[in-house]
Amino acid sequence: MPVGAPKMIFKQYLCPSMGSNIVIAIDGYSSCGKSTLAKALAKKLQFIYIDSGAMYRAVTLYFLRNNINVHDEFAVDEALKNIHLNFHSRDYETHITLNEEEVSEEIRHMPVSQNVSQVSALRVVRQEMVKQQQRMGRSKNIVMDGRDIGTTVFPKAQLKIFMTADPKIRAERRYRELYGKGEPITLEEVFENLAHRDYLDTTRHESPLARAEDAVILDNTGLTEEEQLDFALEKVKPLLG
Numbered sequence: 533m534p535v536g537a538p539k540m541i542f543k544q545y546l547c548p549s550m551g552s553n554i555v556i557a558i559d560g561y562s563s564c565g566k567s568t569l570a571k572a573l574a575k576k577l578q579f580i581y582i583d584s585g586a587m588y589r590a591v592t593l594y595f596l597r598n599n600i601n602v603h604d605e606f607a608v609d610e611a612l613k614n615i616h617l618n619f620h621s622r623d624y625e626t627h628i629t630l631n632e633e634e635v636s637e638e639i640r641h642m643p644v645s646q647n648v649s650q651v652s653a654l655r656v657v658r659q660e661m662v663k664q665q666q667r668m669g670r671s672k673n674i675v676m677d678g679r680d681i682g683t684t685v686f687p688k689a690q691l692k693i694f695m696t697a698d699p700k701i702r703a704e705r706r707y708r709e710l711y712g713k714g715e716p717i718t719l720e721e722v723f724e725n726l727a728h729r730d731y732l733d734t735t736r737h738e739s740p741l742a743r744a745e746d747a748v749i750l751d752n753t754g755l756t757e758e759e760q761l762d763f764a765l766e767k768v769k770p771l772l773g
Contacts, residue, residue: 557681560695563702566677584678588652589639649732682744692747
């Protein structure tokens with residue numbers, strides 16, 4: 533949608549005439565603004581926002597706290613039995629709890645960021661999280677972001693968006709976010725972390741990061757958050773009847 537074009541006004545769409553709920557899948561690389569767009573889109577449409585990445589981060593946090601060796605299959609299986617994740621919303625902001633503890637901030641710190649790709653690559657972890665994600669999407673209109681939502685979790689999602697951006701821009705965005713939270717880290721460290729995560733995400737055996745064939749590409753290197761939202765809303769419009 534061109535900048536300055538009239539804004540579309542959306543009501544809450546339950547789409548009873550369609551006979552099913554709407555699923556919007558947003559995939560892409562780390563620090564591309566997937567969560568920012570997904571949250572804004574869910575708020576505009578009054579859909580439920582599900583942060584799949586937060587689920588893997590919460591599992592990673594549990595593994596770190598409890599010294600779970602990712603190469604120990606028995607330990608991983610036992611750990612998953614003791615992990616209970618829930619989402620709750622306040623003012624359209626989604627928060628995640630790990631065994632009833634609010635961990636929305638802690639899961640964004642670097643120790644989790646440095647280990648989440650390794651944990652999320654485990655087949656048993658992904659299978660368990662996919663089960664939970666699919667359960668959430670069976671009866672609600674949702675917007676979900678992640679790395680395999682349009683390819684594995686919801687391959688029949690009515691709208692799939694694949695986000696990308698220049699790696700340097702992504703690193704700068706992530707650095708500003710962490711710097712604002714007081715984390716002692718350099719831009720170079722952030723860039724290296726993102727490059728490493730990209731490699732792990734795209735080469736892992738279990739549900740690697742990939743663009744679904746029917747996904748719309750959104751390169752937001754030079755776009756504002758408002759322009760990204762306008763782009764997505766334009767793609768959603770045909771689904772609303």
